[in-house]
Structure formats: C-alpha cells, structure tokens
Amino acid sequence: MFKFITGKPLWANILLGIGILLVLFFLFFQSLSWITRHDKTLPVPSVTGKSFEEAKKLLEGQGFEVEIQDTVYNDTAALLSVVKQFPNAETKVKMNRTVYLTINRDAAPDIDMPKLTGQSFRSAQITIQQQKLKLEDTIYAPYFARDLVLEQHYKGQPIKEGTKIPMGSGIVLVLGRGTGSELLEVPDLIGLTLNEAKTVLEANGFTTGTTQPQGADPNWFVYRQAPDHFTPNGNINRIRQGQIIDLWVQAEKPVRQMVDSAAAQP
Structure with a gap:
C-alpha cells in the first residue's frame, strides 16, 4: 500500500488525496439529511383541551418532546388541561421537535378582594372583570x-x-336604588327606636341619612326627623322614593305632640 503511494509522483498523490477528501465530503453531506431526518416532517397534533397526561402520551408517541412552558388559571377549562400549545396544531415540523404546553392550574390562585364600594356599577363591573372575578348578583337598597x-x-x-379569595369567585353587589318619580308619604318616626326607624325607612323605600349624635345606641328614641311627617300647614309630607331622612335620637322616649287634624288642609 505504501509502495503504491510512494511509487507515484507527488502531484499524483496530492490529486489522489483531494479526490478522496471530495468523496468523503460527498458521502458525509448525503448521509447528513438521513441522520438528521431533514426531509422528514410531521404535523403537530392538536392537544388543546386534553389533559396533560393525555397530551404528553400522544405527542411522545409521535416522536415529539414535551415541555411545560407556563401555567395559568382559566375557570372555563378543566383543571390540569392544556390551554395553549406551541407550535400550533397542524404545523409541520421536524421529528423530535419540542412542543411547549401551557397548562391550566389544578386550583384557583388567591387574589386580594378589590374595593368596589363607592364606585359606580359600571366601574365595579370593569374592576371585577380585570381582577378575574364574577358578578354573581345585584341587590338594590334604598339610597x-x-x-x-x-x-x-x-x-x-x-x-x-384586601381579603384573600380564589380567583373566579362570585361577588354580589348592593346598589343604591336612587330616587324614584313616585311621591310617597314620609313615615312618622317620632318615638320609635333607632333600629325600628331604620327598619321602617327601608321597608318604605327611603334612605337613612345622618344620625345625631353619631354612634348613638340603637335603642335610643327618635325625637326629631327631617323631613318631618307633617308639613307646616298640617298635611302629610310627601317625598320621592329613595330620598334621605335624617334622624335625631335621645335616651328618653319623647312626648308626642298631637297635630290638630282639623287644621290640616285638604
């Protein structure tokens, strides 16, 4: 073998070496596509909505690698299900490609309850949506x-x-009813306890305003109200539904002042 090589001129050996290198390069590049399966592509199956275990088994069974990219919480999706995949379904990729999955959490994360009181209903709806809560119901109260x-x-x-609650929880809002167009009789609250007066006002669609003195015992008695039950000329006072009635209370039950009904004008 060595005699064959040494028996030839130098230029011939150089040409021979170059030829051998060219053949080796040709064989290498021809085999590279086979080694890497460059021409072998597969469509990525759709695994969105499937459980993680089911998706992993399906993808790995078709020659793909699987990796969890992120976890989120979606209350409309099954727990531990695939909510997103990359590459997308039906995308053609090479075999052994890694498919990244976004998985729904196994439980709702806790969030801080936002402050909704004092907001308009529309603003509260937007806040509830942004915080990924649900508006469960609305209740109207006199205000x-x-x-x-x-x-x-x-x-x-x-x-x-600030109270911790699970994301997606249902929230009930108590909303002001507002003043109506109908005029209603102002109830006579003199002599009632503060608790009784508030109950009467709520039952008649009115709003309890300020109470004097502040922080008074709920069992103290109402001795003054504004607006009054009667007008200055003795007629029963009428105001719109939802309007405020302020109360003054004291520890002693007041002596009622009788109104001369004969003086009341029709």
Whole structure:
C-alpha cells in the first residue's frame, strides 16, 4: 500500500488525496439529511383541551418532546388541561421537535378582594372583570344615588378589600336604588327606636341619612326627623322614593305632640 503511494509522483498523490477528501465530503453531506431526518416532517397534533397526561402520551408517541412552558388559571377549562400549545396544531415540523404546553392550574390562585364600594356599577363591573372575578348578583337598597355600590358580598357576607379569595369567585353587589318619580308619604318616626326607624325607612323605600349624635345606641328614641311627617300647614309630607331622612335620637322616649287634624288642609 505504501509502495503504491510512494511509487507515484507527488502531484499524483496530492490529486489522489483531494479526490478522496471530495468523496468523503460527498458521502458525509448525503448521509447528513438521513441522520438528521431533514426531509422528514410531521404535523403537530392538536392537544388543546386534553389533559396533560393525555397530551404528553400522544405527542411522545409521535416522536415529539414535551415541555411545560407556563401555567395559568382559566375557570372555563378543566383543571390540569392544556390551554395553549406551541407550535400550533397542524404545523409541520421536524421529528423530535419540542412542543411547549401551557397548562391550566389544578386550583384557583388567591387574589386580594378589590374595593368596589363607592364606585359606580359600571366601574365595579370593569374592576371585577380585570381582577378575574364574577358578578354573581345585584341587590338594590334604598339610597339616593342610583347604581352606586353600597356593599360588596362574598358567600352571603360582606367582604373587606384586601381579603384573600380564589380567583373566579362570585361577588354580589348592593346598589343604591336612587330616587324614584313616585311621591310617597314620609313615615312618622317620632318615638320609635333607632333600629325600628331604620327598619321602617327601608321597608318604605327611603334612605337613612345622618344620625345625631353619631354612634348613638340603637335603642335610643327618635325625637326629631327631617323631613318631618307633617308639613307646616298640617298635611302629610310627601317625598320621592329613595330620598334621605335624617334622624335625631335621645335616651328618653319623647312626648308626642298631637297635630290638630282639623287644621290640616285638604
């Protein structure tokens, strides 16, 4: 073998070496596509909506690698299901390509309850949507401002802002009913306890305004109200539904002043 090589001129050996290298390069590039399966592509199957275990089994069974890219929470999707995949379904890729999956969490994460009281109903709806909560129901209560959020409830109880609740929870809003167009008789509250007066006002569609003195015992008695039950000329006073009635209370039950009904004008 060496005699064959050494027996030839140098230029011939150089040409021979170049030829051998060219053949080796040709064989290498021809085999490269076979080694890497460059011409072998497969469509990525759709696994969105399937459980992670089911998606992994399907993808790996077709020669793909699987990796979890992210986890999110979607209350409309099944827990631990695939909510997103990359590459998308039916995309043609090479075999052994990694498919990245976004998986729905196995439980809703906790978030801080936002402050909705004092907002308009529309603003509260936007906040609820942004915080990924649900508006479960609305309840109207006597108050002069229409659709103002008076209270926020969770599971039947008032809830303070900052309280941890699961994302997607249902929230109930108590809204102001506003003043109506119908004129209603102002109830006579003199002599009632503060608790009784508030109950009467709520039952008749009015709003309890300020109470003097502030922080008074709920069992104290109403001795003054504004607007009054009677007008200055003795007629029964009428105001719109939802309007505010302020109360003054004291520890002693007041002595009622009788109104001369004969003096009342029709």
